[in-house]
Amino acid sequence: MDSRNWLQDLVPKLVLAPSFIIVLVFVYGFIAYTGYLSVTDSKMLPSYNFVGLSNYSKLWALPHWWRAISNLAIFATLYIGICSVLGLGLAILLDQKIRAEGILRPIYLYPMALSFIVTGTAWKWFLDPGIGLENTMHLWGWESFTFNWIKDRNYAIYCVVIAAVWQSTGFIMAMFLAGLRGVDNEIIKAAQIDGASSATIYRRIIIPLMRPVFLSAFVVLAHLAIKAYDLVVALTGGGPGQATELPATFMYSYTFTRNSMGIGASSAIIMLMMIFSIIIPYLYSEINGEKRQ
Template structure:
């Protein structure tokens, strides 16, 4: 009679050994690991971005007021939207604000980038100073500039305290000039970002071309205007698209700086949409205005993407 050792374990490969895990399942998991990681975020984007865009499109064709109504009535909300005088004020303000904001930001950003591209002393400190406003939210920017532009405590009062009692700078409380205060604050915050885009592009320009132009006797302004800036033309389009997108969806800056006032003189489409949807209980009209904003953004971005993809195919 033989006794069995209770601590004995059969060697691997015998009948009593545990069956190995299927290698195919592990390989499948490793092959699709990236998709599994991204899947929750992708599902959230589908729901909270594209799902709500589809919901907004649907609501804009209903007669929804304080609460959503899911009975389709056609494009009545769009007809009512274009009969509201306040909407035309918002569109006009967007054209003024967007045109000045984009143009001035591009001009200042390019100028700062060219100056910093000269390898001046203290470039790192200056670059940080110019970029710092972009680290702030538009709420902070709007609040700070509201204090600065306030006639009783801001620039006007400061200059008058220096001995100039006739000085006046009350744009923020005047209906005809309130929208220009939005331009001042937005340019202050975004021009440093444009500078960073162009400075990165300028640092990628082939220096041999610039040296050759120097040897040919070209002046520095002519080199930048005729050689360097045309070579970074795609950056212009990128900066334009980003700034245009910021201009169209501007809401927090308006709320913090002017509140859309005086009255609704500085309204933009985003603040108009909020007013219609949440204060006047006109959800359908608010949705219609949101779709107008979306169409504007699409009209800006789609040609840009088409040109980029077309250029990539050529390469």
């Protein structure tokens, strides 16, 4: 009997052991290795000459890095804000039990099924003045129409925002819709009996109860914004110039094309710290919420 219990305890551990070892080595092991490279003088190839925090001081002295950070601030603010507003609006629309919900829901969710590479390529064609929207309007006779943001240094970052919002809004809508459907109907019925309008019920009761969903949506969108790479590469390549450079594209550029692996590794660690600054408070609030319950 004891041997059977011992075997039952051992089998799950043996099944999980390979995946645990793989994650430990290829995720946390490489994170630790990147951290070590960030304090060495690595150039084209890894070097093990310790230089302390000099790579970080060089990184923050680079105008290129500050441009990537400022672009991230613009991109993340608009991306998170617009996705949240549109996602909530679409979720409230579908929550009205409209007849076309079964058709609209997969249509809104479909963009999330595409990779960011596909999304970036499709929007690059659509926004290209020579073959996309502007050219189509000219063919239809609207010769005065111009939309060349993707070629303009001042507006190119907003093209990245448009493509990212198109891809992610449906997923955020699904999160909010699940939150709306999880609100206790008894609370809503009590408010309706008291004469509250639908707008008042959403504003004063339902949306405040969805605070955990808003927090989850923020965490998802924020980490997607920080690690945005493939969408930018496919859509603008970081250009024109450095107009759409983000920390992830900066990291790749300095690591693999400018032969400054130490600086590239330090930028990767800064990105990791950004993500930690979002994830850790989120986990802390979730743990505290469970303890209160």
